[in-house]
Amino acid sequence: MRIFKIGILGSGVISRTYLADIIAFYKNLEVIACADINVELSQKLASEFGIKKAYTTEELLNDDEVEIVINLTPPQFHVELSKQIITAGKHLFSEKPFAPNLKDAKEVLDLADAKGVKVGCAPDTFLASGLQSLRYYLDANLIGKPFFVTANMTTFGVETWHPNPGPFYTKNSGPLFDMAPYYLSAIVSLLGSIESIAALDAKSSDTRHIYVGPEAGTDIEVKIPTHYSSILRLKSGVVVNLNVSFDIYRSNLPMFEIYGDGGTLTYPDPNFGGGTPSVYRKEQYTDTVYQKTDEAMARKNRFYELPELYPRVKDYSRGLGVLDLAKAIEANSNNRANGSLIMHITEAIEGMMISSENGEFYKMKTTCERPEPLKAGGYMDEV
Ligand SMILES: NC(=O)c1ccc[n+]([C@@H]2O[C@H](COP(=O)([O-])OP(=O)(O)OC[C@H]3O[C@@H](n4cnc5c(N)ncnc54)[C@H](O)[C@@H]3O)[C@@H](O)[C@H]2O)c1
The missing domain is CATH 3.40.50.720 (NAD(P)-binding Rossmann-like Domain)
Structure with missing residues (x-):
């Protein structure tokens, strides 16, 4: 290259x-x-x-x-x-x-x-080691046929670390525009396109206190919802519960879990490039009907970590999507985070806003194919 x-x-x-x-x-x-x-x-x-x-x-x-x-x-x-x-x-x-x-x-x-x-x-996090490994295990049928996903992006906003937090609390920003793209891209790249969306919004406070940067010590007005809870129906039939929030200090909700008829895959956080998936398989649960041994009971109560199958560049890295774009320019082919994925994710965000405003299901107009997976084992420019 x-x-x-x-x-x-x-x-x-x-x-x-x-x-x-x-x-x-x-x-x-x-x-x-x-x-x-x-x-x-x-x-x-x-x-x-x-x-x-x-x-x-x-x-x-x-x-x-x-x-x-x-x-x-x-x-x-x-x-x-x-x-x-x-x-x-x-x-x-x-x-x-x-x-x-x-x-x-x-x-x-x-x-x-x-x-x-x-x-x-961006986000190009779905091209990185963690989510590509998760995709491999999902496609390898490790949990059978998926039917439900829960994705929870819970933080308390940006005013404790970003030098210019004001714009995050104005129109076309907030958790929906800033963070939902990571979770939506992960969902679509793993499970395919979205068919319909129902969403509700909330706002925990009308003002936010600024802790860092030139405006530290002041309060700013919050002009938009800072929490969205949504249900998505994918074309495949899978149901997704997606929550994105700038209003939650800490939570025990799983950040990303996929449930299938043969088990559960759990994943640390689609906001990052690295992450080790873990699996719980149906047999761990059903075996204990026949075996009451300590080993069987211990297996019933735990998830098993799966190896990441790609080199982990770094947990929080940027540039994979640019490399994928450069490769596509050279080969005159399609990059993975391309126009159809962009349109679909943009519409999903807009659809969540429209649904929460009018109280109705939003029917998606665009569709997109799942982006091609990476071949396990190497960096993108090596495979
Ligand atoms: N900060 C993060 O951790 C982070 C993480 C992932 C993605 N992003 C995304 O990256 C983008 C930038 O975020 P950031 O945090 O670096 O913002 P930032 O405010 O720190 O930097 C933006 C820069 O753009 C410049 N700029 C503003 N208007 C311009 C214009 N009209 N023409 C040319 N330059 C202009 C500003 O002077 C500033 O230096 C956003 O879309 C954000 O969502 C940020």
């Missing part, structure tokens, strides 16, 4: 994770430029990571050497800047959320088709 020249747009918090991981793990991606609306921030990032060119947005888009631009700006700028990146003839990898609604997402993707460039989008 050849080396691709990458530009980063948005030199904030997550750009540092992308850069550290790309430099450490993805030799076929070379970040040659970074940009920001505030050029001092791109200069600072460039000097921290030894990037050759520190740019304004315009300069980045005019640089013919840059082939793929990673859009790491705040969500409210994604659509506009993604269009500019595509119009400049660059391939695009966007952070989530790709767009606030299906209509805007389609406009960006149609523009990319017209310009002949490819598009990818």
